[in-house]
Amino acid sequence: MARLDGYAVLITGASSGIGAALARELATRGARLALCARRVERLAAVARDCRQALVLPADLAEPSAAEGVVRQAHAELGRLDAVVLNAGYGLARTAAETSDAEWQAILRVNLLATAAGLRAAVPLMRAQQPRDGWRGRLVIVSSSLARRAVPDTAAYSATKAAQLALAEAARVELAAERIAVCSVHPVRTETEFFATCERISGRPLSFRRPVPTQSAERVARCIAARLRDPPPEIWPHAPSRWLALAAAACPRLADRVLAGYRR
């Protein structure tokens, strides 16, 4: 197991799912943690499972919240070896049905808070001495849908594609300063994501055929194992990486296959 003793790590969206599993995984590897989400009780429960964890409640839909959380985590932990921008939610809505308010709300949390977190972290990381070769690491939890959108998730897929674009640009821009940027691309993961999506959308996000599924703990282990020296992209379900590339290369075939998954 790759140890991360003393690493200072901020995780957004740490009250459940992938973020909570990652917090527990990093704690076992010796990291010092700051955990952000809206539900304080849930964050406190995750923090209790970890050896050292600060609880930083915030609603990342608020315009200055992400910057505030990054600054507070840095001030309290003394440095930030990694910031994991993971908070997000899904919306089950066709492109034609998605309202302007729904677009703005999901863009604020999934994309703009990610961009703001990155923007706040970079100057703080620039001022740090490198640890294990990197001044800092920015990890953006996107989705396998970043490379090929699926029907009934237009706005959600768009935010995940935009996160990938953000990561790709920033990775090259920041490499010379020894700040790593890594995007993570889970397939369907067993978390509260689908129940929350159903609550927000008023309908389930479900498929007619089985889709590849993994646990939050698997995603967390994949991120933790690569955190010291992050690769450009992490695909916890490896075959989906090549399927997404094939779908991008053959869009007509991909359209036909995806139509068969709709309910």
Ligand SMILES: NC(=O)c1ccc[n+]([C@@H]2O[C@H](COP(=O)([O-])OP(=O)(O)OC[C@H]3O[C@@H](n4cnc5c(N)ncnc54)[C@H](OP(=O)(O)O)[C@@H]3O)[C@@H](O)[C@H]2O)c1
């Ligand atoms: N589950 C999947 O199938 C799947 C697949 C690919 C990618 N992903 C991505 O993985 C990430 C984590 O999702 P998950 O599957 O772990 O789902 P989850 O269990 O629902 O976790 C989502 C996390 O985001 C936080 N969050 C949501 N809105 C927020 C806001 N306005 N302010 C602050 N925190 C907020 C939630 O905390 P509070 O509610 O307490 O605020 C929660 O901690 C998301 O970016 C998602 O898009 C998930």
